């Protein structure tokens with residue numbers, strides 16, 4: 085049993101290193117894409133600014 089399986093959701097269209105942290109804005113858990121419109125739309129191109137900040141804060 086491995087843990088390499090990404091959870092539900094489409095694959096991102098760009099490298100999104102901030103996915104390793106939880107998003108404070110939309111509540112996406114680590115490994116999941118950010119969502120918009122109450123979770124009905126995946127943000128495959130980017131993440132919320134707060135998540136990028138959280139990632140930077142966690143990686144320093």
Ligand SMILES: [Zn+2]
Pocket residue numbers: 107108109110111112117118119131132135
């Ligand atoms: Zn988000």
